[in-house]
């Protein structure tokens with residue numbers, strides 16, 4: 001189904017969804033598994049009338065307390081919006097259930113960001129225009145069609161990216177990049193348009209998010225060197241990162257609204273590989289060279305997917 005305007009993005013309390021709510025000692029019960037889909041949104045909407053035809057069922061339950069093998073079965077679908085700039089698609093997302101632990105998970109195509117209705121490419125474009133391009137609000141909104149996202153939605157995207165990338169993820173990314181590029185010269189400059197942001201909290205977050213972006217591009221370059229046939233082009237940075245995050249034991253999310261009650265408040269830390277994980281056919285994500293001691297542990301860092309996705313796996317194997 002395709003229609004016109006996607007009227008709201010996932011900024012309401014309902015939008016936190018089950019997977020974002022900590023359960024049982026901080027571990028979310030329902031896991032969003034982001035999987036690569038090479039086609040367009042329209043392709044997906046038309047090609048997935050039946051379950052299990054696009055994505056194979058993962059071999060292992062992704063929840064860190066379970067990880068049972070061969071335990072996942074199809075468990076129906078849910079419908080959700082996938083909004084491009086002006087076109088809206090209603091797509092089916094496959095849900096899975098683990099026969100061992102009883103938890104349900106979902107397989108989300110990677111043109112979408114968890115808990116966001118708009119496609120990742122548009123989110124990236126808007127953030128890029130503001131963060132890197134230095135466009136004013138007026139100029140930024142003029143880049144989008146009138147029937148596109150509302151000003152308040154765009155504003156919320158920027159605040160959520162500034163918080164997610166700048167507050168929650170910058171440290172993990174820096175740590176990981178230093179394992180790949182120990183002598184990396186870390187950026188510390190902030191462009192003038194971000195220095196002029198009047199709110200000090202927002203200014204700090206945006207400055208850190210800007211550094212996050214530069215480091216993410218460096219990470220992409222490092223992985224690309226190791227895996228020349230990487231699925232993602234250089235302009236698919238956010239999609240690439242949605243696959244990189246689970247390889248660090250983190251939720252596949254860049255946008256975290258700072259005003260929602262279940263949003264983490266402490267920076268994420270990468271988790272070391274589970275010692276119980278089988279070593280065959282699974283590449284261990286690189287261990288951080290330095291672990292921050294005494295830092296608050298973010299409960300959402302218990303998120304599963306501690307192994308790199310298949311897309312990034314080869315890259316790590318070739319290190």
Ligand SMILES: [Zn+2]
Nearest residue numbers: 061066098101
């Ligand atoms: Zn399970």
